Amino acid sequence: MVIGLLILTSIPTVTGVAQAVSAQKNKEQTDKDDRRMKKFHIDIRCGSESAQGAALNEGRIVLKADRLWVGPPNVVEKGGYGYVAEAFYIEYPDPQRTPAPMGLVSQVQDDPPLLNWIYIDKKTMEVKYGNKSTSIDHYIGPWDWTEDEEQVVFDDMEAAFINAFYAVERLPGKWQLFFDMKGDLFANLLPASMKKVQVELHRNMIVTAEEADKKA
Numbered sequence: 580m581v582i583g584l585l586i587l588t589s590i591p592t593v594t595g596v597a598q599a600v601s602a603q604k605n606k607e608q609t610d611k612d613d614r615r616m617k618k619f620h621i622d623i624r625c626g627s628e629s630a631q632g633a634a635l636n637e638g639r640i641v642l643k644a645d646r647l648w649v650g651p652p653n654v655v656e657k658g659g660y661g662y663v664a665e666a667f668y669i670e671y672p673d674p675q676r677t678p679a680p681m682g683l684v685s686q687v688q689d690d691p692p693l694l695n696w697i698y699i700d701k702k703t704m705e706v707k708y709g710n711k712s713t714s715i716d717h718y719i720g721p722w723d724w725t726e727d728e729e730q731v732v733f734d735d736m737e738a739a740f741i742n743a744f745y746a747v748e749r750l751p752g753k754w755q756l757f758f759d760m761k762g763d764l765f766a767n768l769l770p771a772s773m774k775k776v777q778v779e780l781h782r783n784m785i786v787t788a789e790e791a792d793k794k795a
């Protein structure tokens with residue numbers, strides 16, 4: 580009930596702001612979109628006091644079997660661990676959602692190249708990837724970055740915590756990415772005995788060949 584009310588009362592404010600800014604949607608906006616579309620790897624960071632934390636720290640997010648996982652640090656090529664995520668932000672086009680929320684996408688295969696949306700499964704709280712028809716009924720955004728643009732955050736009005744990503748050890752040594760939207764450490768979703776480590780998602784910008792040339 581509280582959530583429903585929150586959304587209803589928030590809409591006029593959001594619309595008002597949107598109208599005010601749409602007036603100056605010009606070059607500024609284009610530059611902003613360009614920055615949003617710069618590709619990055621997602622490297623996780625977590626407290627390294629525990630043995631698990633130390634082992635997971637700096638792991639790079641990879642995509643496999645419709646889900647996001649913590650892969651080895653610094654990988655750039657796909658491997659047994661999965662396809663290395665190369666993410667960027669773009670608006671999620673859905674007439675039911677206005678203004679269009681910022682979505683997060685990644686290429687998910689090379690041949691043919693295919694982009695998918697990164698989203699949070701409503702039932703399982705897993706962070707997954709999929710095409711529009713697969714993702715549209717789930718939490719598809721808004722995705723954002725922190726003020727310093729260093730970290731990826733998920734910012735939904737229903738989220739109890741804005742930054743509540745967890746690596747969960749689904750299989751021995753295999754850590755899958757989840758989002759704790761309710762702030763209850765997945766009480767009714769995952770066994771209490773399953774290891775869970777809170778993680779931050781850091782943007783590690785990919786330098787394109789063109790940018791590398793300019794610097795040289």
Ligand SMILES: *[C@@H]1O[C@H](CO)[C@@H](O)[C@H](O)[C@H]1NC(C)=O
Pocket residue numbers: 709710711712713
């Ligand atoms: C979207 O993905 C699902 C599941 O992988 C697949 O069954 C479906 O054909 C895809 N739809 C489109 C339009 O590509």
